[in-house]
Amino acid sequence: MSNIKIEIRQEDVSKIKEICASYNRDPQELINILHACQEHFGYLPAEVQEVISAETGIPVAKIYGVVTFYSFFSMTPKGKHPISICMGTACYVRGAERVLEEFKKELKLQVGQTTPDGKFSLSSLRCVGACGLAPVVLIGDKTYGRVAPDDVKKILKEYE
Amino acid sequence: MHILVCGGTGCQSSQSDAILSNLRDEIEAKGLSDKVQVILTGCFGFCEKGPIVKIIPDNTFYTQVKPEDAQIIVEEHIIKGRKVDRLLYRNPETKDAVGDSKHMGFFKKQLRIVLRNCGFIDPENIDEYIARDGYMALGKVISEMTPQQVIQEIKDSGQRGRGGAGFPTGLKWEIASKNKSDEKYVVCNADEGDPGAFMDRSVLEGDPHSVLEAMAICGYAIGASQGLIYIRAEYPLAIHRLKIAIDQAREYGLLGNNIFGSDFSFDIKLRYGAGAFVCGEETALIHSMEGLRGEPTIKPPFPAESGFKGKPTNVNNVETLAAIPIIILKGANWYNKIGTEKSKGTKVFALAGKINNVGLIEVPMGTTLREIIFEIGGGIRDGKKFKAVQTGGPSGGCLMEKHLDTPIDFDNLVAAGSMMGSGGMIVMDEDNCMVSVAKFFLEFTVEESCGKCAPCRIGNKRLYELLNQITEGKGSMEDLDRLRNMSVVIKDSALCGLGQTSPNPVLSTLDNFMDEYVAHVKDKKCPAGKCKNLMEYYIIPENCVGCTACARVCPVNAIAGERKEVHQINHDVCIKCGACKDKCKFDAIIIR
Numbered sequence: 190m191s192n193i194k195i196e197i198r199q200e201d202v203s204k205i206k207e208i209c210a211s212y213n214r215d216p217q218e219l220i221n222i223l224h225a226c227q228e229h230f231g232y233l234p235a236e237v238q239e240v241i242s243a244e245t246g247i248p249v250a251k252i253y254g255v256v257t258f259y260s261f262f263s264m265t266p267k268g269k270h271p272i273s274i275c276m277g278t279a280c281y282v283r284g285a286e287r288v289l290e291e292f293k294k295e296l297k298l299q300v301g302q303t304t305p306d307g308k309f310s311l312s313s314l315r316c317v318g319a320c321g322l323a324p325v326v327l328i329g330d331k332t333y334g335r336v337a338p339d340d341v342k343k344i345l346k347e348y349e
Numbered sequence: 350m351h352i353l354v355c356g357g358t359g360c361q362s363s364q365s366d367a368i369l370s371n372l373r374d375e376i377e378a379k380g381l382s383d384k385v386q387v388i389l390t391g392c393f394g395f396c397e398k399g400p401i402v403k404i405i406p407d408n409t410f411y412t413q414v415k416p417e418d419a420q421i422i423v424e425e426h427i428i429k430g431r432k433v434d435r436l437l438y439r440n441p442e443t444k445d446a447v448g449d450s451k452h453m454g455f456f457k458k459q460l461r462i463v464l465r466n467c468g469f470i471d472p473e474n475i476d477e478y479i480a481r482d483g484y485m486a487l488g489k490v491i492s493e494m495t496p497q498q499v500i501q502e503i504k505d506s507g508q509r510g511r512g513g514a515g516f517p518t519g520l521k522w523e524i525a526s527k528n529k530s531d532e533k534y535v536v537c538n539a540d541e542g543d544p545g546a547f548m549d550r551s552v553l554e555g556d557p558h559s560v561l562e563a564m565a566i567c568g569y570a571i572g573a574s575q576g577l578i579y580i581r582a583e584y585p586l587a588i589h590r591l592k593i594a595i596d597q598a599r600e601y602g603l604l605g606n607n608i609f610g611s612d613f614s615f616d617i618k619l620r621y622g623a624g625a626f627v628c629g630e631e632t633a634l635i636h637s638m639e640g641l642r643g644e645p646t647i648k649p650p651f652p653a654e655s656g657f658k659g660k661p662t663n664v665n666n667v668e669t670l671a672a673i674p675i676i677i678l679k680g681a682n683w684y685n686k687i688g689t690e691k692s693k694g695t696k697v698f699a700l701a702g703k704i705n706n707v708g709l710i711e712v713p714m715g716t717t718l719r720e721i722i723f724e725i726g727g728g729i730r731d732g733k734k735f736k737a738v739q740t741g742g743p744s745g746g747c748l749m750e751k752h753l754d755t756p757i758d759f760d761n762l763v764a765a766g767s768m769m770g771s772g773g774m775i776v777m778d779e780d781n782c783m784v785s786v787a788k789f790f791l792e793f794t795v796e797e798s799c800g801k802c803a804p805c806r807i808g809n810k811r812l813y814e815l816l817n818q819i820t821e822g823k824g825s826m827e828d829l830d831r832l833r834n835m836s837v838v839i840k841d842s843a844l845c846g847l848g849q850t851s852p853n854p855v856l857s858t859l860d861n862f863m864d865e866y867v868a869h870v871k872d873k874k875c876p877a878g879k880c881k882n883l884m885e886y887y888i889i890p891e892n893c894v895g896c897t898a899c900a901r902v903c904p905v906n907a908i909a910g911e912r913k914e915v916h917q918i919n920h921d922v923c924i925k926c927g928a929c930k931d932k933c934k935f936d937a938i939i940i941r
């Protein structure tokens with residue numbers, strides 16, 4: 190699952206090189222480099238990691254170890270509308286679990302999966318800092334607060 | 350006159366940006382631009398009722414403002430001097446509008462030292478920070494104090510670290526200052542991993558310069574010229590404001606070479622976290638900043654001896670740092686009069702959960718849980734009964750009714766079986782199942798364990814499995830003993846603070862809510878009605894009018910009954926989704 194092969198275009202290689210250069214190809218800046226690359230590509234496939242390895246001299250295995258350690262980094266592409274359900278404590282005690290169940294049911298998805306048409310992906314995260322609005326759901330950049338299980342259908346309709 | 354619009358994360362996610370621009374347009378359209386300033390500020394703390402707009406000098410506090418309300422605020426309040434009644438905060442009991450925010454129960458018991466500027470200044474404008482004595486403390490230490498005097502002042506203030514452990518800040522600085530090295534580092538820990546806590550985030554979003562100033566003061570005291578802020582990538586707004594603040598401070602010569610014309614130089618860089626809770630632990634944090642996997646290492650050596658790049662490194666939490674400038678300006682003897690004997694100053698808490706006023710509060714150490722929950726927090730929502738309050742996040746514990754009058758400080762919370770932690774405070778009511786809450790935290794720990802040592806990697810997994818069994822009605826009384834014994838072993842043998850504290854939610858719920866565990870194990874019942882396997886949806890025949898609403902909504906056709914006749918649920922088919930209960934208008938469906 191994690192090693193989807195992709196064709197990496199020449200311009201993408203140049204972009205990665207440019208990012209690495211902006212951090213002086215310093216191995217200590219690996220995490221910042223990965224952040225910049227993920228921002229650009231949306232995720233960090235093995236091919237991107239290979240270019241970073243060549244640029245910084247960090248072995249591919251080590252880069253892979255770092256990418257898999259941090260949950261912020263992903264090796265699979267997200268959906269066009271990534272859905273994140275906050276499962277921080279404040280949201281949990283106000284019923285986030287039931288909201289998550291509802292999204293799973295409506296989209297027929299498990300956490301970490303993407304719909305076959307690539308439209309939605311589902312993930313959970315821990316506290317986005319808007320606990321006053323708990324339970325909180327993020328879709329792309331948009332924040333939905335005080336979400337009840339009943340609201341889920343209506344929210345998804347906005348993206349049809 | 351000033352119109353302050355909250356630009357904290359909570360309010361921004363409910364359109365405070367649009368409110369700000371509408372207000373600015375209105376003010377401009379009415380030709381008031383030179384009389385009235387519209388300012389975007391950090392969080393006011395009252396996020397529950399956001400978006401917030403405050404007007405000073407008359408302290409009018411408008412809640413749940415909508416972008417289209419900009420017009421009426423300007424026309425009525427600003428021009429005609431009449432407060433807009435429908436937007437005023439209302440006392441939840443009397444329903445009376447509160448005209449002046451000083452009279453709000455939420456603010457009355459608070460003492461804002463760390464949050465002194467949050468909600469007052471534009472965090473993206475260094476001049477506003479300077480106007481409130483910003484960078485004066487840095488000027489004072491550089492021109493009037495020796496590094497030793499700075500350290501002594503912080504030691505005398507009695508301040509202890511707010512990152513969780515409560516280590517005396519002055520002592521930490523002294524150790525770092527005594528370790529000789531050509532390079533030293535000042536690190537600000539802004540990883541804030543406790544899920545459900547947002548104190549550090551609000552400080553960075555609302556008053557970023559206070560942290561920068563404090564880091565420079567620390568650099569001066571310990572002899573470091575480089576600062577690093579390790580901040581979670583999940584905090585884009587805080588990152589954005591920090592970047593602006595650092596640029597502005599450099600432009601003003603308050604960071605960089607030869608600050609205030611002295612030979613002291615100090616600069617600050619940002620490093621990003623990437624979603625690993627364990628990276629909040631200081632040794633893991635340092636590895637992460639070096640571009641490695643964020644795995645903790647055994648202490649000693651402490652970062653003060655060998656930290657970033659093997660050099661002496663002083664790690665402090667955001668909130669710890671934010672108090673430093675004001676301690677320097679007002680003096681140790683002012684600060685050490687606030688708080689309790691062994692915990693000085695104030696503490697910021699992120700108050701959340703089943704409480705009326707969710708938000709960010711700051712109180713003197715020694716305030717009781719009761720004052721926080723019932724006076725500042727406005728009590729439990731929907732008139733429900735208080736059951737527990739969780740402090741200290743995944744490392745802390747759940748306290749109950751009998752602890753409500755405990756004055757909060759580092760030591761009292763530990764004695765009660767919880768801990769201060771970073772300041773998350775989650776209130777729970779009768780509908781929360783304490784076994785499930787313990788399970789929730791263990792699930793978190795299992796996910797976040799770095800896997801380096803076996804007690805934490807394997808032990809916590811076992812704890813989680815046992816708790817899961819209990820919530821499914823498959824637990825035994827022996828399992829409860831097993832939970833306790835295993836918790837003690839994990840605490841004693843785990844390598845880092847994560848594993849050493851992870852069983853606390855289990856132990857504290859066992860101590861305080863044993864009857865709830867027993868109900869799950871012996872009676873196979875969940876008193877809160879949360880554990881799916883232990884509950885049954887039931888239709889009370891006397892209440893059912895036979896409207897068929899429930900039968901129509903049931904996804905698995907588990908409900909049978911003729912129109913106008915009593916309906917029944919087939920328990921073999923029911924998947925316990927709860928849809929029927931939500932639908933019934935006659936309160937005929939209950940969980941039992």
Ligand SMILES: Cc1cc2nc3c(=O)[nH]c(=O)nc-3n(C[C@H](O)[C@H](O)[C@H](O)COP(=O)(O)O)c2cc1C
Nearest residue numbers: 510511512538541542629630631665666669846847
């Ligand atoms: C698992 C774990 C997570 C931690 N997370 C944080 C955190 O998010 N923020 C923080 O400031 N300290 C955190 N700490 C505490 C730090 O290791 C360190 O003690 C603290 O940053 C020191 O700053 P202080 O002396 O100002 O409290 C954590 C500790 C452990 C064991």
Ligand code: SF4
Nearest residue numbers: 800801802805845848
């Ligand atoms: S206690 Fe847990 S988080 Fe800490 S080092 Fe051991 S496995 Fe890693």
Ligand code: SF4
Nearest residue numbers: 893894896897899933
């Ligand atoms: S919805 Fe309530 S009243 Fe109507 S049939 Fe079902 S149980 Fe009876």
Ligand code: SF4
Nearest residue numbers: 903923924926927929
């Ligand atoms: S709880 Fe769900 S499955 Fe069970 S009877 Fe009600 S609607 Fe049907």
Ligand code: FES
Nearest residue numbers: 275277280317320
């Ligand atoms: S716990 Fe969900 S926003 Fe904080």
Ligand code: FES
Nearest residue numbers: 357359360392396
């Ligand atoms: S985010 Fe606006 S009051 Fe907290």
